[in-house]
Amino acid sequence: MPALGGIALHFDPEHPHLPEAPLGVAETLVRDCLGAVPSRAGRGRMLEVPVCYEPEFALDIIEIAEQSGIEPEDIARRHAANEHYVLMVGFSPGQPYLGGLDPKLAVPRRPNPRTRVPAGSVAIANAQTAVYPYEIAGGWSVIGRTPLALFDPARDPPSFFAPGDRVRFVAISRAEYARLK
């Protein structure tokens, strides 16, 4: 399980065919794999993701405006202006973590995570953007919502995003959101 802050190897410590020192073997394997991975920077697919930044979807935009001193409209404009890129997929099925956020928009994670972030929420924390495919608990600040279905177990591949994808967020109106939903 690759993530930004580490790689997890989930294994059964009582598996009968486990090597003597499983962690040492795993570390060697992971290092070899990492060494063989070519850089995908700037070479991924280009995806356009429609986002409605209207206030009813931008649950935390006022708070971010207060924290950053940037007007709400300007937050949306800045967010849609940059090219973002998918760093990893994790947390919930098909949920991308994207780099490329305008540094002026960097805010910490919320001190008290929400028990329900609405499905499709586009949220930011620190230097990143996440898009929540499903309604789920989460601690990032919500600035908009996309009508796209980001994960479908019947689709191949099931996840809309993959690591390395380049992403542009395209601001859409309420009417377009309703039409695409």
Added chain:
Amino acid sequence: MSLRILRPGLLTTIQDRGRRGLQHLGVVPAGAMDPVALALANALVGNRDGEAALEATLIGPEIVFEEDVLVALCGAQFDARVEGTALPLDRPIFLKAGRALALRRAIRGVRAYLAVAGGIAVPPVLGSRSTYLPARFGGLEGRALRKDDVLPLDPNVAGLSSMRYEKLSGRGVVRAGLGTVRWSAPALTLPDREPILVHVIEGRHYTEFDADSKRRFLDAVWQISPDSNRMGYRLAGAALARPQGGEILSEPTCLGTVQVPANGAPIVLMADHQTTGGYPKIAEVAGADVPRLAQLGPGGTLRFARCSLETALELRRALNARLASALRAIAWEHGQ
């Protein structure tokens, strides 16, 4: 070849051992909150370990079967009845077609597993029949069961059930119209007297918490908050502080990871846990204690006890050995 839900209970879902090998797509493992009780229930009806069963929570469902079935109820102690007669727990039960099985209230523990011979035959999604509620997939339409839902069973459930029951019933008895046996499986995960003791090893950010917080984490009696669910148990009892630590990059998380958001209230990640997270991790619950913790519900209390990785592995080996010996004994009764 089906069962019908007359009354759904508080939160009844279809669960098996969960989805493996898909966490890199963010697909959470899900699966039974108490896999030990699920394994026992499956063994009692002669199923292999991975079959899907019903997971009932606090207030159970009322169910009617279309055909004769062999069932078993394990995990939490429920006040369970078949038309007024108390249903013996932790045993194989042969039920005649058309009789209604009612799981009323959990008396001890909060989650019970009702296994049926041949399993619940909903189609697997991404390799598992487990219901994952937030993404609405797995189980029956990815949701908790409702009144009048009809769940598919093995096409040969009646044949399987009578064949398996006949093998058992050499040593079996009929009690108040229910076919059962004289023995029962051990309940391995029922919580002890509260606060229960939950073993933890140090988490990756343990040393970044201040001395008072580390002490409070281990001294406090923690209470499970009402806003807890299959994804995580939010705990109330003390506030923990990590004064030096700044924001961290999202890291992999695990079943039993104890995260501490900036509000200082820890969250223990359970079966539906997110695959990654960026809140600091003060501890990781020993795998052997997760099923017992899963048998506590909102308002339940616990204390953490620090242990080494070796001790955590030893606890796991001990639990697995108890489970393996119970499964062997049950398989012997089935003539397997």
